Amino acid sequence: MSGPAIETVDLTKRYGNQVAVDSLDLTVRDGEIYGFLGPNGAGKSTTIGLLMDYLRPTSGSMQVLGLDPQQDVVDLHGRVGVLPDRFSLYEDLTGRRHLEFVIDTKHATNDPESVLERVGLADAIDREAGEYSQGMGQRLALAMALVGGPDLLVLDEPFTGLDPHGVRRVREIVHEEHDRGATVFFSSHVLGQVELVCDRVGILHHGRLVTEGSLDELRSAVDLEADASMEDVFVAYTDTPDVNATSGEGGR
Numbered sequence: 001m002s003g004p005a006i007e008t009v010d011l012t013k014r015y016g017n018q019v020a021v022d023s024l025d026l027t028v029r030d031g032e033i034y035g036f037l038g039p040n041g042a043g044k045s046t047t048i049g050l051l052m053d054y055l056r057p058t059s060g061s062m063q064v065l066g067l068d069p070q071q072d073v074v075d076l077h078g079r080v081g082v083l084p085d086r087f088s089l090y091e092d093l094t095g096r097r098h099l100e101f102v103i104d105t106k107h108a109t110n111d112p113e114s115v116l117e118r119v120g121l122a123d124a125i126d127r128e129a130g131e132y133s134q135g136m137g138q139r140l141a142l143a144m145a146l147v148g149g150p151d152l153l154v155l156d157e158p159f160t161g162l163d164p165h166g167v168r169r170v171r172e173i174v175h176e177e178h179d180r181g182a183t184v185f186f187s188s189h190v191l192g193q194v195e196l197v198c199d200r201v202g203i204l205h206h207g208r209l210v211t212e213g214s215l216d217e218l219r220s221a222v223d224l225e226a227d228a229s230m231e232d233v234f235v236a237y238t239d240t241p242d243v244n245a246t247s248g249e250g251g252r
């Protein structure tokens, strides 16, 4: 693919007076690992919902893998692996059945056991998802996103609920997928991990992209020391918390 993996132009989503995503111009290059950061309520999950056509924008436009999510949603979902922020599993179905379902839907040829092996869940393949712990559920949802070797992985908070082994595994998977040629776009509050895996990050604040670039570029733009952490950078760009912010018109 020659164009960007994700491109939004003036993308806006309002809920009544609340502006969740505000005139967002975002470009994620083909083949990069992009960390999408921002305080609670900044608009990250809403943006992902728009990109995947789970939500419709108030205004603006976007392309994902060169497709218009509103026109080409079936094609798009065939080429993207998504780990949504709030996923639900079928309590009565085993991990294997969950994988088989996605494999069938995507007309993929994966072996369920080897996909679950990748996320460290092969031992639980024939247990019902209702018996899984939170971290096991997260691993299953990630495995479902990996089915079919997607061109783009969209991961909303992939580290949630994972033990240190799981966190490391996610990082390794992100690198493996990147090496395979996939673009990886993920949101996270686990900034130490973001620092370890991302080529570039964008920081969203009150629905607006306040900065974007490599960690080095972001550090130098706010005159931070060369050894400043991702957390230092994040705090410098988002000095006021988003929670309970009134970001409607005239609210900032």
Ligand SMILES: Nc1ncnc2c1ncn2[C@@H]1O[C@H](COP(=O)(O)OP(=O)(O)OP(=O)(O)O)[C@@H](O)[C@H]1O
Binding pocket: 015, 018, 019, 020, 038, 039, 040, 041, 042, 043, 044, 045, 046, 047, 085
């Ligand atoms: N269905 C909804 N109705 C009304 N407001 C909503 C709805 N969903 C999200 N919002 C608001 O949109 C804003 C952005 O929320 P969003 O979930 O996208 O943030 P986020 O950056 O993903 O936050 P977090 O880091 O806490 O997951 C918040 O102010 C939130 O209250």
